[in-house]
Amino acid sequence: MDLETVKSKLHAMNFRLTQEREWVLRVFMESGEMFTAMQLYDRVKEQYNKVGLTTVYRLFEVLTKLRLVTPFLIDGEIYYTFCSGGHHHHFVCLDCHRVKNIYGCEMDTRDFSEIGKIEYHRMDLFGHCENCQGSVPSC
Numbered sequence: 001m002d003l004e005t006v007k008s009k010l011h012a013m014n015f016r017l018t019q020e021r022e023w024v025l026r027v028f029m030e031s032g033e034m035f036t037a038m039q040l041y042d043r044v045k046e047q048y049n050k051v052g053l054t055t056v057y058r059l060f061e062v063l064t065k066l067r068l069v070t071p072f073l074i075d076g077e078i079y080y081t082f083c084s085g086g087h088h089h090h091f092v093c094l095d096c097h098r099v100k101n102i103y104g105c106e107m108d109t110r111d112f113s114e115i116g117k118i119e120y121h122r123m124d125l126f127g128h129c130e131n132c133q134g135s136v137p138s139c
Ligand SMILES: [Zn+2]
Pocket: 070, 082, 083, 084, 088, 089, 090, 101
């Protein structure tokens, strides 16, 4: 999903896309990473110092309503990644925080009728991406 499509969806929600909100949205969408609100705020601030933390929270809130983000709970912190398109799962690198989409889900072909009627499922994979394997942790 491109920026213009997201902008029109936000517009339909009566969410006024001010310049600073658009900056945050652009950085978030183009990153391919997951962020806590504070981390995204820090990232955006590197380029646009007029952005406030509240802006990031508001944007996450409205994108959540539009189902355009996926939250991950890691060590008690909520990380968000931009998410759109058909059914898929995620691989999350715990080192660089990049998120890769995994398509071709086989869960729907399995029979869970003995357990109950499944409405939807979630599954995300967490680990170390190719780039980060074998590298010495920077901290
Ligand atoms: Zn996704």
